[in-house]
Amino acid sequence: xxxxxxxxxxxxxxxxxxxxxxxxxxxxxxxxxxxxxxxxxxxxxxxxxxxxxxxxxxxxxxxxxxxxxxxxxxxxxxxxxxxxxxxxxxxxxxxxxxxxxxxxxxxxxxxxxxxxxxxxxxxxxxxxxxxxxxxxxxxxxxxxxxxxxxxxxxxxxxxxxxxxxxxxxxxxxxxxxxxxxxxxxxxxxxxxxxxxxxxxxxxxxxxxxxxxxxxxxxxxxxxxxxxxxxxxxxxxxxxxxxxxxxxxxxxxxxxxxxxxxxxxxxxxxxxxxxxxxxxxxxxxxxxxxxxxxxxxxxxxxxxxxxxxxxxxxxxxxxxxxxxxxxxxxxxxxxxxxxxxxxxxxxxxxxxxxxxxxxxxxxxxxxxxxxxxxxxxxxxxxxxxxxxxxxxxxxxxxxxxxxxxxxxxxxxxxxxxxxxxxxxxxxxxxxxxxxxxxxxxxxxxxxxxxxxxxxxxxxxxxxxxxxxxxxxxxxxxxxxxxxxxxxxxxxxxxxxxxxxxxxxxxxxxx
Ligand SMILES: [Zn+2]
Numbered sequence: 001x002x003x004x005x006x007x008x009x010x011x012x013x014x015x016x017x018x019x020x021x022x023x024x025x026x027x028x029x030x031x032x033x034x035x036x037x038x039x040x041x042x043x044x045x046x047x048x049x050x051x052x053x054x055x056x057x058x059x060x061x062x063x064x065x066x067x068x069x070x071x072x073x074x075x076x077x078x079x080x081x082x083x084x085x086x087x088x089x090x091x092x093x094x095x096x097x098x099x100x101x102x103x104x105x106x107x108x109x110x111x112x113x114x115x116x117x118x119x120x121x122x123x124x125x126x127x128x129x130x131x132x133x134x135x136x137x138x139x140x141x142x143x144x145x146x147x148x149x150x151x152x153x154x155x156x157x158x159x160x161x162x163x164x165x166x167x168x169x170x171x172x173x174x175x176x177x178x179x180x181x182x183x184x185x186x187x188x189x190x191x192x193x194x195x196x197x198x199x200x201x202x203x204x205x206x207x208x209x210x211x212x213x214x215x216x217x218x219x220x221x222x223x224x225x226x227x228x229x230x231x232x233x234x235x236x237x238x239x240x241x242x243x244x245x246x247x248x249x250x251x252x253x254x255x256x257x258x259x260x261x262x263x264x265x266x267x268x269x270x271x272x273x274x275x276x277x278x279x280x281x282x283x284x285x286x287x288x289x290x291x292x293x294x295x296x297x298x299x300x301x302x303x304x305x306x307x308x309x310x311x312x313x314x315x316x317x318x319x320x321x322x323x324x325x326x327x328x329x330x331x332x333x334x335x336x337x338x339x340x341x342x343x344x345x346x347x348x349x350x351x352x353x354x355x356x357x358x359x360x361x362x363x364x365x366x367x368x369x370x371x372x373x374x375x376x377x378x379x380x381x382x383x384x385x386x387x388x389x390x391x392x393x394x395x396x397x398x399x400x401x402x403x404x405x406x407x408x409x410x411x412x413x414x415x416x417x418x419x420x421x422x423x424x425x426x427x428x429x430x431x432x433x434x435x436x437x438x439x440x441x442x443x444x445x446x447x448x449x450x451x452x453x454x455x456x457x458x459x460x461x462x463x464x465x466x467x468x469x470x471x472x473x474x475x476x477x478x479x480x481x482x483x484x485x486x487x488x489x490x491x492x493x494x495x496x497x498x499x500x501x502x503x504x505x506x507x508x509x
Pocket of ligand 1: 045091273274277319443471
């Protein structure tokens with residue numbers, strides 16, 4: 001009897017040794033997915049240089065951690081971002097590739113190159129019974145989140161995307177607010193009413209996020225203020241909502257309802273891209289920090305569930321053509337410390353100081369007001385009213401402004417060439433026959449050329465050189481940690497990520 005038992009044990013042992021390890025793993029995987037909680041974090045416009053640049057900036061200025069959490073995840077890779085129609089993608093085609101694994105044309109949301117709907121990770125996860133969440137610090141219906149909740153031929157169809165969100169299989173959604181289109185008669189409140197009508201509970205601002213875990217149905221978290229994007233981190237005030245508020249609320253909600261089964265949560269750092277479009281290094285780097293702060297919240301959840309959590313961080317494309325180094329074999333990131341607000345905010349102050357009251361429009365308009373880049377123009381371009389007294393600023397006044405607001409000529413040396421260049425812009429803006437509306441326009445904001453170039457100089461003297469205000473075809477980083485992270489080592493393109501997540505988490509793709 002004893003002998004039989006011994007032989008039986010021996011044969012089990014032999015079986016374990018001789019059944020290949022892969023086969024054993026596969027059997028286990030078929031029974032139970034390897035990953036229960038998936039966090040898919042997308043930094044919009046966050047190229048590799050935006051991440052490394054932010055670490056340099058933080059080390060030089062002390063405005064953030066010298067090591068950005070995700071930049072040191074155990075699996076680090078880079079991916080190509082080309083769309084079906086261009087070597088340079090936009091956020092819609094990039095987001096569709098990340099959400100569905102399918103290449104499409106620029107501007108397409110959740111449809112393939114022929115315009116057919118393609119299913120996405122949120123739909124696959126919900127179909128398999130998992131909880132689903134989508135959060136962003138820009139509009140709920142802006143391109144990147146749209147790729148996880150809608151299918152439209154054009155990203156500019158904001159209202160169609162908002163209507164589709166009402167019936168999308170997403171339990172938790174968060175964003176600054178709804179972006180509306182012109183001349184439809186709809187405002188953000190209209191879509192909030194529609195959402196309530198669809199049974200979605202709306203919570204405004206972190207104060208209302210308390211107790212979110214007890215809400216039975218779908219939830220939409222919005223900014224505490226009427227906004228289509230949360231303020232830049234560099235401009236944030238005490239009572240502003242921030243991305244990590246959304247992430248904390250989303251995790252509490254999803255864990256309470258789907259902690260047993262598991263959940264999928266996409267989180268976008270949407271304003272990194274805005275800083276890149278404006279060539280505003282300080283705003284951009286502090287957005288990378290803000291995104292990393294949201295990832296800290298996710299990492300704290302992973303600490304509680306180390307064997308069941310997967311965190312994938314990547315980007316849809318690079319924005320601005322950011323170079324590290326501007327001609328000299330040295331960089332001085334510490335020189336950026338004197339910029340304490342975004343270019344948009346400096347521009348607002350500049351116009352308040354030096355333009356007639358009626359002409360103070362034209363500073364960074366919310367991206368919601370500027371669908372498809374057809375921006376609102378500064379108002380009152382016809383010049384001051386005849387009866388108004390207006391005296392243009394002197395060059396010394398303008399220099400004083402840049403000293404007070406950016407530290408130029410005081411903390412940061414301005415070389416003769418740069419000063420001559422700024423003075424020439426001053427002359428063509430405020431001099432005799434000059435054009436006061438001498439502006440630099442990008443997809444999301446319009447700034448006076450003087451402010452744009454003053455900050456451009458500050459960036460260059462620190463060693464950060466921007467190539468332009470649009471996207472590039474540069475590869476972006478892929479940073480993965482947690483259960484199943486090694487599966488991303490072979491990845492080379494943005495379409496390969498979604499199927500791997502689906503496979504690891506047991507979604508019905
Ligand atoms: Zn962009």
